[in-house]
Amino acid sequence: MLQVTKAEDVIDHGLSLGADFAELFVERSLTNAISTLSSQVQSVESGIDFGIGVRLVFGSKVLYGYTNKTEAEELKRIMGELAAMDLRDPRVSLQAFDYSAPVEHHPAHRILSADADVDSKVAYLMAADAAARASSNLISQTRGACRQKEQRIEIFNSEGLHTTDARNYVRATLTAIASDGQDQATGMWSDGGLLGWEIKEQVDPKKTGDEAARQALVNLGAKACPSGRMPVVIGNGFGGVIFHEACGHLLETTSVAKKASVFHDKMGEMIANEAVSAVDDGTMANEWGSINIDDEGMQTQNTQLIKDGRLTSFLVDRLGAEQTGFERTGSGRRESYKYAPASRMRNTFIEAGDAEFDDMISSIDRGIYAAQMGGGSVQPGTGEFNFAVTEGYYIENGKIQYPVKAATLISTGPAVLKEISMVGKDFSLACGMCGSVSGAVPTSVGQATLKVDEILVGGQA
């Protein structure tokens, strides 16, 4: 996408300003988004994202800029503005570029640059819509969305790195709204992956519609949620968002290096119940959070974060490695050329255990079963987090009693890790978008159903 001689000229210029390290991140992405409403196509949108990110490193200082223009003079102008306060004699010389293409671990076939497959996607969304509406006449509205992206990147750096990669993402979602004339409630289901529209051979629009409608109907009949400290059983798949938010962000060197993570000095220590082992794996074939190489050009890895309760690794990007001394883990990620890379999660999950679901429920006198979790947020410095329960049930005397609505779980990462006492066998992954300092990146969360012995539940009852 960028001429090698031009990249060489610009990076050489960055080094001539006295930088220790210079990098160009070139991106051209195609996007296509289809949305449906009321069983009709509401919109089809498409776009071209194009830009070049410029990173200069002077000691521990990172300078970053970007532009939509490709002229060498514009790239040098940005470098000049960035380095204006740090100019010094050259420290290092440009290493000759040694091009290498990554091994393709995530093949995609029906990609956006070949065909947007609009008719096929519309048919999928309409089938999901029809399934949801067929579930009950209480389903009053549906929204469908199918988004596909083809991201092509090219990275050059002053250490001689020159590499390229292509990532193909697709995700289809249906939201159902149930209404009884007085109250409204929602349910949602989505599927996605790091592949092309061939995903339609793997997913079932009827299941998508049925599941979105089922959740909406459960929530429509839900009672107010009890509140207070109590045990909670958290469902598999997207339930893993609790580990992602409560612990995963605290293991990124982005916060570890600043000592803004409660785990920054806990390497090798027991930070979780011994029932907990957790992984961040960027290598899983065609998974939503996978990559071939990270956004700094390093081949990605499978990283064991916690083993039997003991902290075994952080998630480390190039800058984090320099600041903390830990080895890079291929975790340098960014949403686009508009962001400097930072250590970020990929497919992050608690490994399956051997507990039975019925044993978890029957062990609880009064608590909540959070079958589906929504989003949440965490404050890395203190580890305080919150999560929304989007499908929940009240447990009493060892039995699931009735659905509850509008509940939030709050605790801190260190506390909840030690409260996870049982982990089940029904492991699964779910996809989401994770927002942080380097933008929103695709990540998978996952776990088997697990039991937290005590957590604060915020409800209305």
Add this chain to the structure above:
Amino acid sequence: MSIVSQAEQILDRVRAAGAEGDLIIDQGEALSLKAKDGALEEHKVTSSQVFGLRVIKDNRVGTAYSEAADGESLVALVDQALLNASYAAVEAHEKILANALKLETQDAQLSPIDQATVAEKIELALTIEARLAAKPMVKNVPYNGVQDSVGERRVYSTTGLEARSKARMMHCYAYALIESGDKNAMEGIGQAARRFVELDPDRLVDQAYQNTFDILQGAAIPSGKYDVIFDEEILPSLFNVFSMMFSGKSAKDGVNPMRDKLGEEIAGSKLTVRDLPLDTDGFGYALFDDEGTPAQALCLIKEGALSSLIHNSMTASYFNSVSTGHGTRGPRSTLGVGLHQLEIDAGTADDAALHAGAYLVVTDLTGLHSGANPISGEFSFGASGYLCRDGVRVQPVRGITVAGNFYELLKRIALIGSEQHWNWARSAKMPSIRFADLSVSG
């Protein structure tokens, strides 16, 4: 080729295809600085440009955008938007406005030339971090920064619209992480201004420190029903989360619970809510909306009764009404509606009445989007703040949740304070409101 010439070429191609269209061109430049341990941690210089096109042909709407500005990409922009339109359902209500207005904001007022140098801005970033880090018990200042951004939006249409707005915003922010024994806390604050000299680092540092120090020893309080006052930062956020209640677009889509309640009492009679886009003191100032309709003041709730929804030309046509100047469309998005800057009328309660007896002041809410359902009004948020009695803080409060239904909460307004406050981002101006009987879990 100039931006104007590129716009003309794009719209000529739209006309040649027998379609109508409007084009948004956003351009921006920004400087972002962050400090860590006495040195700059981030120094970011950016320039950006994006073209966003909407076309309407045979009553079908298509959109496309491009960040690439070469001739080939801009031709593809038009062709892609036309292709996308061919798939869309017929939408008889969405039109390109027959609007040939020439509109332009005043650069001297909204985007003043600033003489501050990059070196001065770097010095400010370093000063903020150093002064806050030097305060007692501050472990570090993990989030801080100084930003200077100028954004320019142009809107052109095949019917002759030429609208341009440009605005500058300088802001700084800082969050302190304080540790004492086994307690820790992180809080902060920001400031926004049009000119560098209007930023006040001493006040920022003092406020960020005080916010964090005061909450450090916070603890949960017993579960129960409490009277609650959301502070001037949190109250606008809460209204923002549930702003869909004013949306004509959501009403058209059948998901706005206020759709059929125009004229009905939906809130306590003390509440009057307005959108005031022409208030130049705020950063939500707008001369025109993204369709080019001149912006205007609008009363949304008048003494507790829903008096208007917000409309663009499409939703107005659907409801046989007129646009209220609240059309939103970014280069990458389709036509929607949005508020400019929300204001709530001051009430009559003085401080003594507002702060009588026991009540909870909420200074922070977490999970604002994940914990709220704008369709049903249900919410459950993590919260922190202060338990107060007769205007005096009794104890700092952390580790609690507040839960309820926002639309029911609007009917439980006990008192409205007599003084309005801007939030720090200057996007909303509201008085203190005391809500009765909110569920708190501790």
